[in-house]
Amino acid sequence: MLKSNSKAASVSFKGVTKIYGTDVRAVDNVSLDIAAGTLVTLLGPSGCGKTTTLRMIAGLEMTSAGTVHIGDTDVTMLPATDRDVSMVFQSYALFPHMSVLENVSYGLKFSGFGKTETKERALAGLELVGLTGYGNRLPSELSGGQQQRVAVARALVLEPQVLLFDEPLSNLDAKLRRKVREEIREIQQKLGLTVVYVTHDQEEALAVSDRIIVMNNAVIAQDGTPRELYEEPASRFVADFIGEANILKCQIKTVKDDVAKVVLGDYKIKLPSRGLKPGHTFLAVRPNRVHISADVNTVGISGEIIRQTYVGNHLELTIKTAFGEIFATSSNVDSKYEIGAEVRVSFSDKGPVLLHE
CATH class of the missing domain: 2.40.50.140 (Nucleic acid-binding proteins)
Known part of the structure; x- marks a missing residue:
């Protein structure tokens, strides 16, 4: 069984800017701190900078200015392969020719685990997301919600310092979205994971988050708990966007x-x-x-x-x-x-x- 993640680490941005081309500022002088073991959502409309921020945590985008720390380590210049993070994508990104168990085991094979431990951890991951007995199926034999859970299990078994979600529920219908977000929140709390979660869905953000960072036009519009943002919006934009x-x-x-x-x-x-x-x-x-x-x-x-x-x-x-x-x-x-x-x-x-x- 997977246990509480003692590796969970904080995330810190100090004056981070990301410029594309010569003058397109996707993220503009953003500073934020995400405590270890919390679920923090980056929320905002399309083009606000939330996904770029997530990708800079992952190392899929490099900063134009400022620093990024994971725990006590400055990872600003480190490539994605040298950062202890896992990412769950909107598209799930499962290998169609591999079984569910092989998909969940894939990353473990490159992390120094033996064959027996790899299988044990993969089976524990499937149990955690409620897919015990599904290991021999192909992704095409699963529903959309089940495929998403396989993607979550694949990320969880690596026990990363930070787990990243990029619009993970956007391909699911409303009822299933509610169920899967509850499962993600339950797992995060059970294992004490540090999770950074990107969505444009206000209800989803309010439901899963310890804190929400609302972004607009490449900067942070407001940072607070779901209740603070809903009941005490700082600006017209936040009041109108959240609920x-x-x-x-x-x-x-x-x-x-x-x-x-x-x-x-x-x-x-x-x-x-x-x-x-x-x-x-x-x-x-x-x-x-x-x-x-x-x-x-x-x-x-x-x-x-x-x-x-x-x-x-x-x-x-x-x-x-x-x-x-x-x-x-x-x-x-x-x-x-x-x-x-x-x-x-x-x-x-x-x-x-x-x-x-």
Whole structure:
């Protein structure tokens, strides 16, 4: 059986830049620290620099400036073959002519293990990913989810210092994606692995990560826990990219003791100032933190229901207001809001956050 990985190492970038050609900056002066034994996700839209960052950890791309450390070792100039990392690719990259057991054993043959130990470790890897008894099958005889698990087992048996995942679930359907991501997280925690995980799927990142590093335009937009990023986004980009958010223009009237008095028309609320000063700015509020009242005399923003959708376990509502359209969800599926009805919109005490640009 594979045991907890005592080799798991930290990853550190110091001022790393990657330039393609003469002026295309794929990664621009990025510094980050990933603690040993944690799962950290690089999240962002296409072209933000997340995959290039992952490939520089792997040694598949070399830095244009800055340094990369794995544990206490400066690996900046080391090729991929001299770095103790394993990578699980989006395409799985299984050898079609080899059996499942041969695929999982492949890397072990070049790592100094004897024939008996190689087989034992490969079988332990298959057991860990729930594929005991599948060793003699060919990849073509497996489902997509099973092929992905073979790719994970092949990487795990090498017990690398760092395990890298590049969009590992993008080829799977939604239900299977949820199952496999849970399995990856369970294995990571069980073995104490250092995992760097790249995805553009926000829900996937929130589900598996100890920390998420959100990237945009080749730099880090925000770094924090899933809860911090969801509940306390630092900018309009992060608020809009991680989950759904209503981003509304507002005005800070006063700030005292880090508490801001904020107004949206006649609606007045108090929020943590987050270092902002009086003046015009934006706030973000999640759809499930929006309250709708049919009583137009209650405190809130005046609005009109323009769309209502029943999606089983909740209602989705769009309200037209002077501050733009506000999207809200309600768990009270028995409520019926007429299109065109006047309502008042207010926010939960905990939920709205002021945003930096």
